[in-house]
Amino acid sequence: MQDFLQWIQLHQQIIYIVILMIFLGIEVIGRVPSVLHTPLMSGANAIHGVVIIGAIIVMGKVESGNYFALALGFLAVILGTLNVVGGFVVTDRMLEMFKKKN
Amino acid sequence: MEWNLLTLAYIIASVTFILGLKMLAHPETARKGNLVAAAGMSIAIFATIFLYEENGVKLQNYVWIFAALAIGTVAGVWSARTVKMTAMPEMVSLFNGMGGACAALIGIIEFNHLTHHYDGTDINFFSKLDGGMLLVIMAGLVIGSISFAGSMIAWGKLNGRIKDFSFKGQHLVNLGFFAFILLLSAYVIILRPEETIFFFYVVLFAALIYGVFFVMPIGGADMPVVISLLNSFTGVAAACGGFLYDNKAMLTGGILVGAAGTLLTILMCKAMNRSLTNVLIGSFGAGAAAASSTQQGGTHKEISVSDAAVCMAYANKVMIVPGYGLAVAQAQHVCHELEKILEERGVDVQYAIHPVAGRMPGHMNVLLAEADVAYDKLQEMETANDAFKTTDVVLILGANDVVNPAAKSDPASPIYGMPILEVEQAKTVIVNKRSMKPGYAGIENALFFQPKTSMLFGDAKAALQKLIAEIKSV
Numbered sequence: 001m002q003d004f005l006q007w008i009q010l011h012q013q014i015i016y017i018v019i020l021m022i023f024l025g026i027e028v029i030g031r032v033p034s035v036l037h038t039p040l041m042s043g044a045n046a047i048h049g050v051v052i053i054g055a056i057i058v059m060g061k062v063e064s065g066n067y068f069a070l071a072l073g074f075l076a077v078i079l080g081t082l083n084v085v086g087g088f089v090v091t092d093r094m095l096e097m098f099k100k101k102n
Numbered sequence: 103m104e105w106n107l108l109t110l111a112y113i114i115a116s117v118t119f120i121l122g123l124k125m126l127a128h129p130e131t132a133r134k135g136n137l138v139a140a141a142g143m144s145i146a147i148f149a150t151i152f153l154y155e156e157n158g159v160k161l162q163n164y165v166w167i168f169a170a171l172a173i174g175t176v177a178g179v180w181s182a183r184t185v186k187m188t189a190m191p192e193m194v195s196l197f198n199g200m201g202g203a204c205a206a207l208i209g210i211i212e213f214n215h216l217t218h219h220y221d222g223t224d225i226n227f228f229s230k231l232d233g234g235m236l237l238v239i240m241a242g243l244v245i246g247s248i249s250f251a252g253s254m255i256a257w258g259k260l261n262g263r264i265k266d267f268s269f270k271g272q273h274l275v276n277l278g279f280f281a282f283i284l285l286l287s288a289y290v291i292i293l294r295p296e297e298t299i300f301f302f303y304v305v306l307f308a309a310l311i312y313g314v315f316f317v318m319p320i321g322g323a324d325m326p327v328v329i330s331l332l333n334s335f336t337g338v339a340a341a342c343g344g345f346l347y348d349n350k351a352m353l354t355g356g357i358l359v360g361a362a363g364t365l366l367t368i369l370m371c372k373a374m375n376r377s378l379t380n381v382l383i384g385s386f387g388a389g390a391a392a393a394s395s396t397q398q399g400g401t402h403k404e405i406s407v408s409d410a411a412v413c414m415a416y417a418n419k420v421m422i423v424p425g426y427g428l429a430v431a432q433a434q435h436v437c438h439e440l441e442k443i444l445e446e447r448g449v450d451v452q453y454a455i456h457p458v459a460g461r462m463p464g465h466m467n468v469l470l471a472e473a474d475v476a477y478d479k480l481q482e483m484e485t486a487n488d489a490f491k492t493t494d495v496v497l498i499l500g501a502n503d504v505v506n507p508a509a510k511s512d513p514a515s516p517i518y519g520m521p522i523l524e525v526e527q528a529k530t531v532i533v534n535k536r537s538m539k540p541g542y543a544g545i546e547n548a549l550f551f552q553p554k555t556s557m558l559f560g561d562a563k564a565a566l567q568k569l570i571a572e573i574k575s576v
Contacts, residue, residue: 007234014345018357024120025361032127034373035455037366037463041330042194043126043136044363047119048336049201050143050355053150054208054343059170060154060161062211066218069211070163074170076207081174082181083201084147088140089182090193091126095133097187097471 039094046087052080111149112351118142119355123362146351147171187472188429191462192260195253195329198336202249205339209243210306212346217299228294235346236294240287240302242342244309249335251313256329259322268319273383279312323503324381326462327370331378334363373457375520402538405556407565410532411572417494419450421486423523424466425459427500427535431562434473437499440570441475447573453479454486454496454523456504486523493528499562500535506547515545531555534565 008015032040059073118138125135154161161167178197185193216235220227258264283305290301320328341356343349371378405413414420422441428434441451453475459466467480481489490496498505501523508515509522525531531554538557540546549555558565 011345014348014353017350017353018341021354021357022361025123025358025363026365028120028124028358029127029362029365032366032369033129034369034457035464035467036127036129036132037330037370037373038191038194038326038468039132039136039464040123040126041326041333041363041366042190043132043139044123044337044359044366045194045198045201045333046136047123047139047143047355048333048340048359049197050115050119050146050352051201051205051208051336051340051343053146053349053352054340054347055204056147056150056167057154057161057347057349058208058211059163059167060151061156061215062163064163069214070166072207072211072214073163074166076204076211077167077170078174078177079200079207080204081171082178083197083204084143085175085178086182086193086197086200087178088136088143089179090185090190090197091136092133093182094190094468095136097468 039091042087042091042094046084046091049080049084049087052077052084055080105153105155108149108153111145111153112349115142115146115351116354118145119351119358123358187469188432189261190468191326191329191465192257195257195260195325195332198329198333199250199253199257201336202246202253202332202339205242205246205336205343206250206306206309207246208343208346209239209246212239213243213302220299225296228296228298231294233291233294237291238342238345240291240305242339242346243302243306244283244287245335245342246339247306247309248313248316249332249339251310252317252332252335253313253329255314255317256325256332259317260325266319266321272315272319276312276315279308279315283308283312320382327367327374327378327381330363330367330370331382334360334367337361337363370463373463402550402555402557405532405558407558407568408572410556410558411569411576413530413532414444414449414495414497414569415447415573415576417449419452419489419493420444420495420497421452421454421481421489421493421525421528423454423456423459423496423498423501423505423525424470425456425499425501425504426465427502428562429460429465429469430500431564433499433561433563433566434469434475436563436566436570438470438473438475440566440573441479443570443573451479452481452486452489454483454489454525455480456483456501456523459501459504483521483523487527490524490527494530496525496528496531498525498531498533498535499566502535502540502547503545505549506545507549508545508547517545525549526552526554529554532558534558534560534562536561 055076059077062069062073119142122135122139125131216231255264286301286305290298317328337356337359341353344353344356368378371381444451455466457463503517505523505525509517509520512518533550533555
């Protein structure tokens with residue numbers, strides 16, 4: 001119990017962020033029309049590509065001799081980039097189709 | 103100074119993620135919202151590369167990082183640009199899987215980083231590890247792996263490479279698997295035994311298998327919902343990374359997507375009038391056999407192209423109901439042409455769009471917009487259902503389950519309760535399909551056997567081309 005309370009104390013900032021973000025995430029897309037479900041999913045998909053930052057940090061910290069970590073990190077950055085770049089481009093292509101015709 | 107700049111960059115990124123997501127939820131601002139989020143993401147990425155430091159040490163291996171970024175960018179842009187409109191949901195699933203794999207790989211590397219000094223002799227080595235850190239690493243690993251494996255299966259199902267597969271009691275097996283992963287993870291995190299490294303990889307392997315088993319039994323038509331769910335999983339996995347590096351941009355982005363993605367998943371289920379449990383544990387495949395047997399029999403009548411042409415050319419109002427068949431045949435341009443020709447003859451032509459027609463919500467809107475069909479010609483379900491009463495001819499192009507009256511009348515039907523387009527209120531219904539085969543839900547459609555319905559068999563594109571030629575000569 002003591003450990004648990006200490007853990008909360010130590011990470012209170014992050015815990016606050018997590019709680020607020022959960023409510024914000026729900027609030028922000030509250031009344032989305034069904035037409036936009038797929039582009040929204042795709043856009044959100046691109047946003048969680050932010051995981052690439054972790055991949056870059058990991059990659060940048062690997063000692064140059066550790067080939068196992070280097071290879072995995074390299075792969076992680078590629079996959080993360082695919083997620084981010086591909087995600088945003090695909091979303092843009094979907095939304096391009098929605099433009100109104102005059 | 104540089105460190106403070108990095109913090110500022112992350113704050114900007116977090117704000118753009120929130121703003122971008124909000125703008126994405128409204129039709130007028132959606133495209134801009136996507137660009138806003140993309141801009142914030144670029145800032146965060148480049149700030150990390152150039153400004154990040156740990157204990158005063160900058161990042162290394164720039165060559166590797168930039169090479170990987172370049173490869174990912176080229177491959178990402180190329181595949182996203184060349185993918186066909188019909189294959190977009192698959193693409194989203196694939197990219198989502200990449201993100202999940204990325205999160206899982208981070209977990210593996212960090213674990214490797216934690217434990218690679220272990221020489222096998224120090225018995226107390228593992229008990230000295232930071233339990234909280236291990237928890238976050240394991241969480242990212244498990245969620246990321248499930249998301250990766252599941253997304254790959256969803257991708258395979260959407261492009262038809264993987265067939266539905268389930269066996270009796272699979273849900274129990276899945277549940278057992280999940281419990282096993284949880285218990286083993288907890289064991290490793292709390293007690294940190296001597297075999298920690300071995301168990302870590304057992305958990306990784308089990309999570310991958312669980313991801314496969316989790317998606318395998320779910321029908322292909324429900325894949326968008328599954329992808330949306332896995333999407334929010336990946337968000338949470340990314341947030342684990344944020345926890346690990348105390349990185350607020352990863353944390354906000356990840357949790358935001360996790361929360362929004364979960365709500366979106368529920369909204370998608372609601373559009374089909376089903377619960378998430380119903381989709382995941384699914385009675386689609388099992389219930390279908392029983393329901394179809396009650397509805398069989400009856401005869402359908404065919405209509406010739408020229409009859410159909412006359413019928414439509416002399417109508418006052420025609421409603422077109424597009425479905426997946428239209429997307430498969432890539433007939434959206436021909437369809438627009440038909441609309442123009444009929445309009446020239448003074449026929450009022452509208453499109454009735456069911457929210458889940460096609461393979462993803464909004465699929466039909468996207469498809470028709472590609473062919474330059476005016477936005478205001480697309481009627482949503484409620485409006486369309488009112489309009490059917492005054493409609494002379496309804497032309498159904500490759501849609502099936504979304505016009506199946508069983509959803510209203512047959513409680514035994516697996517799609518019972520789903521809101522449908524009530525096309526039978528119109529005077530005449532012409533159905534274009536390739537054959538009498540049932541649609542995705544695998545059930546018969548009584549609409550096809552009704553006296554006011556006639557069938558125009560053939561590929562949507564070919565049939566529409568013939569129809570246009572006939573109308574021109576009427």
